[in-house]
Amino acid sequence: MTFKCTIARIAGKLALFIVKLGKGMGRSFPGYLFLKVGGLDCLKELSKRSKIGNILITGTNGKTTTTKMLCLLLKKDSSVSCNFDSNTINAVATGLLRKESDLGVFEYGIRTSKYSIPDTVCEYVDPIGVIYTTISREHLMVAGEKNPFREYFKAKRLLSAPMKKGVIICNADDPRTAYIGMEKEKDVQVAYYGLEVGLEDETPLSAPVHCPRCGKKLEYSKRYLNHRGIYKCNCGFSRPEPNVKITRISKEDKKWKIEIASETYNYTSQKRISSKFKLKVPNFGIHNIYNFLCASTAYITLTPNPENIKETMKKTAQELEKFSLPPGRFEIFKLDDKTVGIGQGDNGDALKANLQFHPSHELTLIYTTPDKGEDEIFQDHLRVIRSAQPMKVHVFPGRESISAAEKYYKIIKGYFDSSFHPISNEHIDKKIDEILKVIKEASTKSIIVSGCGPEHLLWARLKSKFESTL
Structure with a gap:
Protein backbone atom coordinates (compact mmCIF):
# COMPACT_ATOMS: atom_id res chain seq x y z
CA MET A 1 0.00 0.00 0.00
CA THR A 2 1.34 3.42 -0.94
CA PHE A 3 2.06 6.14 1.62
CA LYS A 4 -0.98 8.14 0.38
CA CYS A 5 -3.27 5.13 0.85
CA THR A 6 -1.86 4.49 4.33
CA ILE A 7 -2.61 8.09 5.34
CA ALA A 8 -6.09 7.83 3.80
CA ARG A 9 -6.77 4.65 5.77
CA ILE A 10 -5.60 6.25 9.03
CA ALA A 11 -7.87 9.26 8.34
CA GLY A 12 -10.82 6.96 7.58
CA LYS A 13 -10.24 4.89 10.74
CA LEU A 14 -10.07 8.06 12.82
CA ALA A 15 -13.36 9.21 11.28
CA LEU A 16 -14.91 5.83 12.15
CA PHE A 17 -13.99 6.44 15.78
CA ILE A 18 -15.32 10.03 15.73
CA VAL A 19 -18.71 9.14 14.22
CA LYS A 20 -19.29 6.63 17.01
CA LEU A 21 -19.36 9.59 19.40
CA GLY A 22 -22.06 11.54 17.56
CA LYS A 23 -25.11 11.15 15.35
CA GLY A 24 -25.44 10.88 11.57
CA MET A 25 -22.95 10.37 8.72
CA GLY A 26 -21.72 7.10 10.28
CA ARG A 27 -22.36 5.13 7.11
CA SER A 28 -20.66 7.57 4.74
CA PHE A 29 -18.36 10.17 6.33
CA PRO A 30 -15.37 7.86 7.07
CA GLY A 31 -15.45 6.67 3.46
CA TYR A 32 -15.80 10.24 2.19
CA LEU A 33 -12.68 11.29 4.14
CA PHE A 34 -10.76 8.22 2.97
CA LEU A 35 -11.55 8.97 -0.68
CA LYS A 36 -10.85 12.68 -0.25
CA VAL A 37 -7.35 11.88 0.99
CA GLY A 38 -6.54 8.81 -1.07
CA GLY A 39 -8.70 8.87 -4.20
CA LEU A 40 -10.08 5.96 -6.19
CA ASP A 41 -6.72 4.17 -6.56
CA CYS A 42 -6.70 3.70 -2.79
CA LEU A 43 -10.25 2.31 -2.95
CA LYS A 44 -8.91 -0.45 -5.17
CA GLU A 45 -6.34 -1.28 -2.48
CA LEU A 46 -8.94 -1.05 0.28
CA SER A 47 -11.23 -3.44 -1.61
CA PHE A 323 -35.98 -9.07 11.42
CA SER A 324 -36.17 -5.27 11.57
CA LEU A 325 -37.29 -3.45 8.44
CA PRO A 326 -35.24 -0.47 7.18
CA PRO A 327 -36.42 2.99 8.37
CA GLY A 328 -38.67 4.09 5.51
CA ARG A 329 -40.11 0.71 4.64
CA PHE A 330 -43.77 -0.08 4.75
CA GLU A 331 -45.16 -1.43 8.01
CA ILE A 332 -48.63 -2.36 9.26
CA PHE A 333 -49.93 -1.16 12.65
CA LYS A 334 -53.13 -1.61 14.66
CA LEU A 335 -54.90 1.41 16.15
CA ASP A 336 -57.99 0.29 18.06
CA ASP A 337 -60.16 -1.29 15.34
CA LYS A 338 -58.20 0.34 12.50
CA THR A 339 -55.41 -1.11 10.35
CA VAL A 340 -52.80 1.54 9.48
CA GLY A 341 -50.04 1.04 6.90
CA ILE A 342 -47.18 3.55 6.80
CA GLY A 343 -44.11 3.68 4.57
CA GLN A 344 -42.34 4.82 1.44
CA GLY A 345 -43.79 4.10 -2.00
CA ASP A 346 -41.92 6.47 -4.27
CA ASN A 347 -42.58 4.62 -7.52
CA GLY A 348 -45.57 2.79 -8.95
CA ASP A 349 -44.19 -0.65 -8.14
CA ALA A 350 -43.66 0.17 -4.46
CA LEU A 351 -46.96 2.00 -3.99
CA LYS A 352 -48.81 -0.92 -5.55
CA ALA A 353 -47.15 -3.40 -3.17
CA ASN A 354 -48.11 -1.19 -0.22
CA LEU A 355 -51.75 -0.75 -1.26
CA GLN A 356 -52.21 -4.51 -1.59
CA PHE A 357 -52.03 -4.72 2.20
CA HIS A 358 -55.31 -2.98 2.95
CA PRO A 359 -57.76 -5.62 4.25
CA SER A 360 -61.11 -4.00 3.37
CA HIS A 361 -62.67 -2.12 0.46
CA GLU A 362 -63.14 0.99 2.58
CA LEU A 363 -59.76 2.69 2.40
CA THR A 364 -58.48 6.13 3.35
CA LEU A 365 -55.30 6.94 1.42
CA ILE A 366 -52.88 9.60 2.65
CA TYR A 367 -50.80 10.15 -0.47
CA THR A 368 -47.48 12.04 -0.60
CA THR A 369 -46.76 13.28 -4.10
CA PRO A 370 -43.75 13.24 -6.47
CA ASP A 371 -42.01 16.49 -7.40
CA LYS A 372 -42.13 18.95 -10.27
CA GLY A 373 -41.06 17.21 -13.48
CA GLU A 374 -42.02 13.76 -12.17
CA ASP A 375 -45.33 13.50 -14.02
CA GLU A 376 -44.52 9.97 -15.22
CA ILE A 377 -44.15 8.74 -11.64
CA PHE A 378 -47.43 10.44 -10.76
CA GLN A 379 -49.16 8.70 -13.67
CA ASP A 380 -47.78 5.37 -12.41
CA HIS A 381 -49.10 6.22 -8.93
CA LEU A 382 -52.47 7.29 -10.34
CA ARG A 383 -52.98 3.95 -12.11
CA VAL A 384 -52.34 2.18 -8.79
CA ILE A 385 -54.61 4.52 -6.78
CA ARG A 386 -57.46 4.16 -9.28
CA SER A 387 -57.13 0.39 -9.06
CA ALA A 388 -57.33 0.51 -5.24
CA GLN A 389 -60.44 2.75 -5.30
CA PRO A 390 -60.01 4.52 -1.93
CA MET A 391 -63.04 6.23 -0.36
CA LYS A 392 -61.01 9.31 0.53
CA VAL A 393 -57.59 10.63 -0.58
CA HIS A 394 -55.64 13.18 1.45
CA VAL A 395 -52.85 14.70 -0.68
CA PHE A 396 -49.62 16.04 0.88
CA PRO A 397 -46.47 17.30 -0.89
CA GLY A 398 -43.96 14.47 -0.70
CA ARG A 399 -40.89 16.18 -2.11
CA GLU A 400 -40.07 19.88 -2.56
CA SER A 401 -42.68 21.47 -4.82
CA ILE A 402 -46.04 22.43 -3.29
CA SER A 403 -47.26 23.73 -6.67
CA ALA A 404 -46.56 20.31 -8.24
CA ALA A 405 -48.42 18.62 -5.38
CA GLU A 406 -51.39 20.92 -5.97
CA LYS A 407 -51.39 20.07 -9.68
CA TYR A 408 -51.43 16.34 -8.86
CA TYR A 409 -54.16 16.91 -6.27
CA LYS A 410 -56.41 18.57 -8.85
CA ILE A 411 -56.10 15.49 -11.07
CA ILE A 412 -56.84 13.11 -8.19
CA LYS A 413 -59.82 15.26 -7.21
CA GLY A 414 -61.37 14.43 -10.58
CA TYR A 415 -61.56 10.77 -9.55
CA PHE A 416 -61.96 10.71 -5.76
CA ASP A 417 -63.26 12.59 -2.74
CA SER A 418 -60.00 14.40 -1.89
CA SER A 419 -58.45 17.11 0.25
CA PHE A 420 -55.15 18.98 -0.08
CA HIS A 421 -52.72 19.69 2.76
CA PRO A 422 -50.03 22.10 1.43
CA ILE A 423 -47.37 21.65 4.13
CA SER A 424 -43.75 21.73 2.98
CA ASN A 425 -40.84 19.61 4.21
CA GLU A 426 -39.48 22.75 5.88
CA HIS A 427 -42.29 22.24 8.39
CA ILE A 428 -41.89 18.48 8.68
CA ASP A 429 -43.16 18.25 12.28
CA LYS A 430 -46.32 20.13 11.32
CA LYS A 431 -46.75 17.77 8.35
CA ILE A 432 -46.35 14.70 10.56
CA ASP A 433 -48.84 16.06 13.12
CA GLU A 434 -51.35 16.74 10.35
CA ILE A 435 -50.96 13.20 8.96
CA LEU A 436 -51.49 11.76 12.45
CA LYS A 437 -54.60 13.89 12.84
CA VAL A 438 -55.99 12.56 9.54
CA ILE A 439 -55.29 8.98 10.66
CA LYS A 440 -57.08 9.55 13.97
CA GLU A 441 -60.13 11.18 12.35
CA ALA A 442 -60.45 8.74 9.40
CA SER A 443 -63.82 7.01 9.22
CA THR A 444 -62.57 3.87 7.44
CA LYS A 445 -61.11 0.74 9.03
CA SER A 446 -58.12 0.80 6.66
CA ILE A 447 -55.71 3.72 6.32
CA ILE A 448 -52.59 3.73 4.13
CA VAL A 449 -49.93 6.47 4.25
CA SER A 450 -47.55 6.13 1.30
CA GLY A 451 -45.90 7.84 -1.64
CA CYS A 452 -42.78 9.95 -2.07
CA GLY A 453 -40.73 11.57 0.66
CA PRO A 454 -37.37 11.53 2.45
CA GLU A 455 -36.81 8.18 4.13
CA HIS A 456 -35.52 9.32 7.52
CA LEU A 457 -36.94 12.83 7.68
CA LEU A 458 -40.52 11.81 6.92
CA TRP A 459 -41.12 8.07 7.08
CA ALA A 460 -38.91 7.07 10.01
CA ARG A 461 -40.06 10.04 12.10
CA LEU A 462 -43.72 9.54 11.18
CA LYS A 463 -43.64 5.86 12.15
CA SER A 464 -41.80 6.63 15.38
CA LYS A 465 -44.28 9.33 16.40
CA PHE A 466 -47.26 7.16 15.41
CA GLU A 467 -45.95 4.23 17.48
CA SER A 468 -45.59 6.53 20.52
CA THR A 469 -49.35 7.17 20.34
CA LEU A 470 -50.30 3.48 20.40
Missing part, protein backbone atom coordinates in the same frame (compact mmCIF):
# COMPACT_ATOMS: atom_id res chain seq x y z
CA LYS A 48 -8.62 -6.18 -1.19
CA ARG A 49 -9.41 -6.27 2.56
CA SER A 50 -12.28 -8.59 1.63
CA LYS A 51 -10.36 -11.87 1.23
CA ILE A 52 -12.88 -13.61 -1.03
CA GLY A 53 -14.31 -10.45 -2.56
CA ASN A 54 -17.04 -7.83 -2.50
CA ILE A 55 -20.73 -7.93 -3.38
CA LEU A 56 -22.75 -4.92 -4.60
CA ILE A 57 -26.56 -4.85 -4.43
CA THR A 58 -28.65 -2.48 -6.53
CA GLY A 59 -32.18 -2.06 -7.86
CA THR A 60 -35.14 0.28 -7.54
CA ASN A 61 -36.88 -1.48 -4.66
CA GLY A 62 -35.67 -3.96 -2.06
CA LYS A 63 -31.96 -3.05 -1.91
CA THR A 64 -31.71 -2.42 1.83
CA THR A 65 -33.93 -5.32 2.89
CA THR A 66 -32.09 -7.74 0.57
CA THR A 67 -28.69 -6.52 1.79
CA LYS A 68 -29.69 -7.04 5.43
CA MET A 69 -31.07 -10.51 4.69
CA LEU A 70 -27.95 -11.53 2.75
CA CYS A 71 -25.70 -10.38 5.59
CA LEU A 72 -27.81 -12.39 8.02
CA LEU A 73 -27.26 -15.50 5.87
CA LEU A 74 -23.54 -15.06 5.13
CA LYS A 75 -22.61 -14.28 8.74
CA LYS A 76 -23.56 -17.84 9.67
CA ASP A 77 -20.48 -19.30 7.98
CA SER A 78 -18.08 -16.46 7.09
CA SER A 79 -16.87 -13.07 8.32
CA VAL A 80 -18.73 -10.25 6.62
CA SER A 81 -18.43 -6.47 6.43
CA CYS A 82 -21.84 -4.94 5.63
CA ASN A 83 -23.08 -1.47 4.83
CA PHE A 84 -26.70 -0.71 3.95
CA ASP A 85 -29.27 2.06 4.05
CA SER A 86 -26.76 4.39 2.38
CA ASN A 87 -26.33 4.52 -1.37
CA THR A 88 -22.97 6.06 -2.20
CA ILE A 89 -19.40 5.13 -2.99
CA ASN A 90 -18.51 6.78 0.34
CA ALA A 91 -20.68 4.22 2.14
CA VAL A 92 -18.95 1.35 0.33
CA ALA A 93 -15.56 2.70 1.43
CA THR A 94 -16.85 3.06 5.01
CA GLY A 95 -17.89 -0.58 5.04
CA LEU A 96 -14.47 -1.66 3.80
CA LEU A 97 -12.72 0.44 6.45
CA ARG A 98 -14.52 -1.22 9.35
CA LYS A 99 -12.71 -4.54 9.33
CA GLU A 100 -10.98 -7.16 7.26
CA SER A 101 -13.42 -9.92 6.35
CA ASP A 102 -14.08 -12.79 3.99
CA LEU A 103 -16.78 -10.88 2.15
CA GLY A 104 -17.90 -7.27 1.83
CA VAL A 105 -21.64 -6.79 1.19
CA PHE A 106 -22.73 -3.29 0.18
CA GLU A 107 -25.96 -1.69 -0.95
CA TYR A 108 -25.34 0.63 -3.88
CA GLY A 109 -28.14 2.92 -5.05
CA ILE A 110 -27.87 4.29 -8.58
CA ARG A 111 -29.85 7.18 -10.06
CA THR A 112 -27.67 8.50 -12.89
CA SER A 113 -24.35 7.56 -14.47
CA LYS A 114 -23.07 11.08 -13.83
CA TYR A 115 -23.64 11.15 -10.06
CA SER A 116 -23.37 7.43 -9.21
CA ILE A 117 -20.43 6.55 -11.53
CA PRO A 118 -21.50 2.85 -11.53
CA ASP A 119 -18.93 1.55 -14.03
CA THR A 120 -16.14 3.36 -12.12
CA VAL A 121 -17.36 1.83 -8.84
CA CYS A 122 -17.31 -1.62 -10.45
CA GLU A 123 -13.81 -1.08 -11.80
CA TYR A 124 -12.32 -0.01 -8.45
CA VAL A 125 -14.32 -2.21 -6.04
CA ASP A 126 -13.83 -5.18 -8.42
CA PRO A 127 -16.86 -7.14 -7.15
CA ILE A 128 -17.23 -10.91 -7.32
CA GLY A 129 -21.00 -10.43 -7.22
CA VAL A 130 -23.44 -7.81 -8.49
CA ILE A 131 -27.05 -8.37 -7.46
CA TYR A 132 -30.13 -6.85 -9.09
CA THR A 133 -33.45 -6.79 -7.23
CA THR A 134 -35.95 -5.10 -9.57
CA ILE A 135 -35.98 -2.03 -11.81
CA SER A 136 -38.88 0.44 -12.06
CA ARG A 137 -39.22 4.13 -12.86
CA GLU A 138 -38.22 6.47 -10.02
CA HIS A 139 -36.42 9.78 -9.36
CA LEU A 140 -37.16 11.40 -12.70
CA MET A 141 -35.50 14.57 -11.40
CA VAL A 142 -31.98 14.29 -9.95
CA ALA A 143 -30.11 17.44 -8.80
CA GLY A 144 -32.54 19.53 -10.84
CA GLU A 145 -31.89 17.59 -14.07
CA LYS A 146 -34.33 15.39 -15.97
CA ASN A 147 -33.43 11.71 -15.63
CA PRO A 148 -35.28 9.71 -18.32
CA PHE A 149 -35.96 6.05 -17.55
CA ARG A 150 -33.68 4.86 -20.37
CA GLU A 151 -30.76 6.71 -18.73
CA TYR A 152 -31.69 5.35 -15.31
CA PHE A 153 -31.80 1.80 -16.74
CA LYS A 154 -28.48 2.31 -18.51
CA ALA A 155 -26.89 3.45 -15.23
CA LYS A 156 -28.07 0.27 -13.49
CA ARG A 157 -26.60 -1.85 -16.29
CA LEU A 158 -23.23 -0.10 -15.99
CA LEU A 159 -22.67 -1.41 -12.44
CA SER A 160 -21.92 -4.87 -13.84
CA ALA A 161 -20.77 -3.91 -17.35
CA PRO A 162 -16.98 -4.03 -16.62
CA MET A 163 -17.16 -7.43 -14.84
CA LYS A 164 -15.02 -10.22 -16.25
CA LYS A 165 -15.16 -12.53 -13.22
CA GLY A 166 -17.65 -13.52 -10.57
CA VAL A 167 -21.43 -13.85 -10.69
CA ILE A 168 -24.31 -11.55 -11.61
CA ILE A 169 -27.57 -12.36 -9.85
CA CYS A 170 -30.79 -11.23 -11.56
CA ASN A 171 -34.52 -11.45 -11.05
CA ALA A 172 -35.70 -13.67 -13.91
CA ASP A 173 -39.27 -12.45 -13.41
CA ASP A 174 -38.26 -8.82 -14.03
CA PRO A 175 -37.60 -8.37 -17.78
CA ARG A 176 -35.19 -5.47 -17.16
CA THR A 177 -32.89 -7.27 -14.73
CA ALA A 178 -33.14 -10.47 -16.78
CA TYR A 179 -31.95 -8.53 -19.83
CA ILE A 180 -28.90 -7.30 -17.90
CA GLY A 181 -28.05 -10.90 -17.04
CA MET A 182 -28.47 -12.08 -20.63
CA GLU A 183 -26.11 -9.33 -21.84
CA LYS A 184 -23.38 -10.57 -19.47
CA GLU A 185 -23.69 -14.35 -19.89
CA LYS A 186 -20.77 -14.28 -22.34
CA ASP A 187 -18.46 -12.73 -19.70
CA VAL A 188 -19.43 -14.15 -16.30
CA GLN A 189 -21.68 -16.64 -14.56
CA VAL A 190 -25.28 -15.46 -14.19
CA ALA A 191 -27.74 -16.82 -11.62
CA TYR A 192 -31.44 -16.11 -12.12
CA TYR A 193 -34.09 -16.34 -9.42
CA GLY A 194 -37.88 -16.32 -9.70
CA LEU A 195 -41.23 -17.80 -8.75
CA GLU A 196 -42.91 -20.88 -10.22
CA VAL A 197 -46.10 -20.93 -8.19
CA GLY A 198 -49.85 -20.54 -8.61
CA LEU A 199 -50.06 -16.95 -7.37
CA GLU A 200 -51.18 -14.28 -9.82
CA ASP A 201 -51.44 -10.48 -9.71
CA GLU A 202 -54.65 -9.61 -11.53
CA THR A 203 -54.58 -5.87 -10.83
CA PRO A 204 -53.53 -3.52 -13.66
CA LEU A 205 -49.86 -2.73 -14.25
CA SER A 206 -48.64 0.47 -12.60
CA ALA A 207 -46.77 1.39 -15.80
CA PRO A 208 -46.44 0.03 -19.36
CA VAL A 209 -43.70 -2.59 -19.78
CA HIS A 210 -41.75 -2.74 -23.01
CA CYS A 211 -39.20 -5.25 -24.21
CA PRO A 212 -35.70 -4.10 -23.16
CA ARG A 213 -34.31 -5.58 -26.39
CA CYS A 214 -36.60 -4.18 -29.11
CA GLY A 215 -38.93 -1.73 -27.33
CA LYS A 216 -42.23 -3.43 -28.23
CA LYS A 217 -44.89 -4.14 -25.61
CA LEU A 218 -44.26 -7.35 -23.67
CA GLU A 219 -46.84 -10.13 -23.48
CA TYR A 220 -47.43 -11.74 -20.06
CA SER A 221 -48.85 -15.21 -19.52
CA LYS A 222 -48.68 -14.65 -15.74
CA ARG A 223 -47.82 -11.75 -13.44
CA TYR A 224 -46.68 -12.41 -9.88
CA LEU A 225 -46.26 -8.80 -8.75
CA ASN A 226 -46.78 -5.85 -11.06
CA HIS A 227 -44.28 -6.21 -13.95
CA ARG A 228 -42.65 -9.34 -12.49
CA GLY A 229 -43.89 -12.55 -14.05
CA ILE A 230 -43.63 -14.79 -17.10
CA TYR A 231 -43.27 -12.73 -20.27
CA LYS A 232 -42.17 -12.90 -23.89
CA CYS A 233 -41.76 -10.68 -26.94
CA ASN A 234 -42.18 -11.32 -30.67
CA CYS A 235 -38.48 -10.49 -31.10
CA GLY A 236 -37.55 -13.68 -29.21
CA PHE A 237 -36.78 -12.12 -25.84
CA SER A 238 -38.41 -14.10 -22.99
CA ARG A 239 -38.05 -14.91 -19.32
CA PRO A 240 -35.00 -17.09 -18.61
CA GLU A 241 -35.35 -20.27 -16.55
CA PRO A 242 -34.63 -19.47 -12.87
CA ASN A 243 -31.67 -21.29 -11.30
CA VAL A 244 -33.13 -20.74 -7.84
CA LYS A 245 -36.90 -20.68 -7.54
CA ILE A 246 -39.78 -20.93 -5.14
CA THR A 247 -41.80 -23.90 -6.39
CA ARG A 248 -44.46 -23.99 -3.67
CA ILE A 249 -46.00 -21.30 -1.50
CA SER A 250 -48.95 -21.43 0.86
CA LYS A 251 -50.21 -19.80 4.06
CA GLU A 252 -49.97 -21.88 7.23
CA ASP A 253 -50.27 -20.71 10.86
CA LYS A 254 -50.04 -17.04 9.79
CA LYS A 255 -46.77 -17.77 7.95
CA TRP A 256 -45.67 -18.45 4.41
CA LYS A 257 -44.67 -22.08 3.84
CA ILE A 258 -42.31 -22.13 0.88
CA GLU A 259 -40.22 -24.66 -1.00
CA ILE A 260 -37.01 -23.51 -2.71
CA ALA A 261 -35.31 -25.55 -5.42
CA SER A 262 -31.79 -24.62 -6.50
CA GLU A 263 -29.53 -25.76 -9.32
CA THR A 264 -26.79 -23.17 -9.69
CA TYR A 265 -23.07 -22.34 -9.76
CA ASN A 266 -21.23 -21.65 -6.52
CA TYR A 267 -18.42 -19.12 -7.00
CA THR A 268 -16.06 -20.23 -4.22
CA SER A 269 -16.16 -23.96 -4.98
CA GLN A 270 -16.48 -23.32 -8.75
CA LYS A 271 -19.01 -26.15 -8.91
CA ARG A 272 -22.67 -26.45 -9.75
CA ILE A 273 -24.67 -27.46 -6.69
CA SER A 274 -28.23 -28.65 -6.19
CA SER A 275 -30.44 -28.27 -3.14
CA LYS A 276 -34.09 -28.29 -2.15
CA PHE A 277 -35.61 -27.30 1.17
CA LYS A 278 -38.87 -26.30 2.82
CA LEU A 279 -39.04 -23.23 5.05
CA LYS A 280 -41.53 -21.18 7.03
CA VAL A 281 -41.05 -17.41 6.88
CA PRO A 282 -43.08 -14.53 8.35
CA ASN A 283 -46.23 -13.32 6.62
CA PHE A 284 -44.33 -10.96 4.31
CA GLY A 285 -45.84 -9.28 1.30
CA ILE A 286 -44.84 -10.89 -2.00
CA HIS A 287 -42.26 -8.12 -2.55
CA ASN A 288 -40.40 -9.30 0.59
CA ILE A 289 -40.69 -12.92 -0.56
CA TYR A 290 -38.80 -11.73 -3.64
CA ASN A 291 -36.23 -9.98 -1.42
CA PHE A 292 -35.70 -13.16 0.60
CA LEU A 293 -35.39 -15.25 -2.57
CA CYS A 294 -32.86 -12.77 -3.97
CA ALA A 295 -30.78 -12.90 -0.78
CA SER A 296 -31.03 -16.70 -0.72
CA THR A 297 -29.83 -16.95 -4.32
CA ALA A 298 -26.87 -14.69 -3.54
CA TYR A 299 -26.04 -16.76 -0.45
CA ILE A 300 -26.23 -20.09 -2.29
CA THR A 301 -24.11 -18.69 -5.14
CA LEU A 302 -21.43 -16.92 -3.08
CA THR A 303 -21.09 -18.71 0.27
CA PRO A 304 -17.62 -20.15 0.91
CA ASN A 305 -19.29 -23.07 2.72
CA PRO A 306 -21.86 -24.56 0.35
CA GLU A 307 -22.12 -27.66 2.54
CA ASN A 308 -23.93 -25.49 5.14
CA ILE A 309 -26.62 -24.16 2.80
CA LYS A 310 -29.60 -26.18 4.04
CA GLU A 311 -28.84 -25.64 7.74
CA THR A 312 -28.12 -21.92 7.30
CA MET A 313 -31.30 -21.33 5.30
CA LYS A 314 -33.44 -22.98 7.99
CA LYS A 315 -31.78 -21.07 10.85
CA THR A 316 -32.12 -17.73 9.08
CA ALA A 317 -35.76 -18.33 8.17
CA GLN A 318 -36.51 -18.73 11.88
CA GLU A 319 -34.60 -15.53 12.72
CA LEU A 320 -36.69 -13.49 10.28
CA GLU A 321 -39.39 -13.28 12.98
CA LYS A 322 -37.17 -10.66 14.65
